[in-house]
Amino acid sequence: xxxxxxxxxxxxxxxxxxxxxxxxxxxxxxxxxxxxxxxxxxxxxxxxxxxxxxxxxxxxxxxxxxxxxxxxxxxxxxxxxxxxxxxxxxx
Amino acid sequence: xxxxxxxxxxxxxxxxxxxxxxxxxxxxxxxxxxxxxxxxxxxxxxxxxxxxxxxxxxxxxxxxxxxxxxxxxxxxxxxxxxxxxxxxxxxxxxxxxxxxxxxxxxxxxxxxxxxxxxxxxxxxxxxxxxxxxxxxxxxxxxxxx
Numbered sequence: 001x002x003x004x005x006x007x008x009x010x011x012x013x014x015x016x017x018x019x020x021x022x023x024x025x026x027x028x029x030x031x032x033x034x035x036x037x038x039x040x041x042x043x044x045x046x047x048x049x050x051x052x053x054x055x056x057x058x059x060x061x062x063x064x065x066x067x068x069x070x071x072x073x074x075x076x077x078x079x080x081x082x083x084x085x086x087x088x089x090x091x
Numbered sequence: 092x093x094x095x096x097x098x099x100x101x102x103x104x105x106x107x108x109x110x111x112x113x114x115x116x117x118x119x120x121x122x123x124x125x126x127x128x129x130x131x132x133x134x135x136x137x138x139x140x141x142x143x144x145x146x147x148x149x150x151x152x153x154x155x156x157x158x159x160x161x162x163x164x165x166x167x168x169x170x171x172x173x174x175x176x177x178x179x180x181x182x183x184x185x186x187x188x189x190x191x192x193x194x195x196x197x198x199x200x201x202x203x204x205x206x207x208x209x210x211x212x213x214x215x216x217x218x219x220x221x222x223x224x225x226x227x228x229x230x231x232x233x234x235x236x
Contacts, residue, residue, distance in 0.1 A: 050186060051193035051202035052120035060125075061208045065184040069173070072166050072212060079162070079219050083226055090230045 101143035108136035116213035120202050126209045130216025137221050146228055155225050158218045165215025172204050172211070 025032050042059055050058040060068050116129030141149025173184040181189045184204070191203030200206070 047196050050205065051196050052205055053196055054120050054122065054125075056123075057120045057125050057205060057209070058202070061120075061205045062186045062202075065173070065208065068208070068212070069169055069184070072169055072215060075215070075219060076162070076166050079223060083222070086226055086230055 097143050101139050105136050105140050108139070109133055112136065112217075116210060117199070117206070119209035119213075120205045121197070121199070126212030127216055129209075130213040131220065133213070134217040134220035134224075137217075138224050141224070141228070146225070150225070153221065155222070155229075158222045158225065161214055161218035162222055165211050165213075165218065168211030168214070169208055172207050176204070 042063060043055060046055045046058045046063075047053065050062045052058040052062070112129050112132035112135075114129075115124035115132060116126060119125035119129065137149065137153060140152065176185045176189040176191075177183055179189045186203045186205065187193060189204075193203055194201030196202075
């Protein structure tokens with residue numbers, strides 16, 4: 001009975017995800033909502049606004065540095081959880 | 092392992108691997124690479140040393156406590172740069188608006204806070220991998236006793 005409930009729940013999630021993916025536009029079309037003016041601004045003005053020749057480094061450490069801070073926090077929390085589990089298990 | 096060829100070659104290789112890893116970290120804003128990949132290369136040099144010799148020799152070079160402290164210090168450098176920008180009177184993690192010197196593009200010491208942030212992330216990733224390696228290998232030793 002419990003397995004049937006889990007199966008139905010997962011099937012509902014799968015239907016929702018597949019329906020969302022079918023509504024998305026084709027990858028790489030010029031008229032997509034993701035090809036707006038933000039990426040053009042990053043490419044055109046990254047040297048004079050950040051002074052870094054590597055556009056990717058200027059995006060992940062200057063324009064979107066807050067996301068990189070979140071990723072560093074996730075790394076730290078994952079390693080702390082794993083180390084505490086290993087040490088508690090071996091003692 | 093006690094093989095003499097492995098020990099000889101790895102002792103010759105470790106400085107060059109660390110030099111390459113430091114190059115990738117410090118030139119993060121000029122060439123492909125940055126903090127994450129450079130930190131992994133630096134960590135692999137210490138893991139090579141601890142594998143060729145035994146764990147006691149590796150712990151003498153970089154102790155378990157030192158790598159744990161470095162792991163939290165790297166994330167603190169990152170957040171500290173952001174709070175330093177607040178102290179100067181502008182946004183959190185601001186670069187040009189906070190008045191950090193941008194320099195000329197192409198020099199090594201350019202682009203303000205990007206170098207400090209990249210170095211902090213590199214230290215953090217390297218010490219994370221070394222701490223995880225030490226804990227797993229030490230756990231094996233206790234389990235076999």
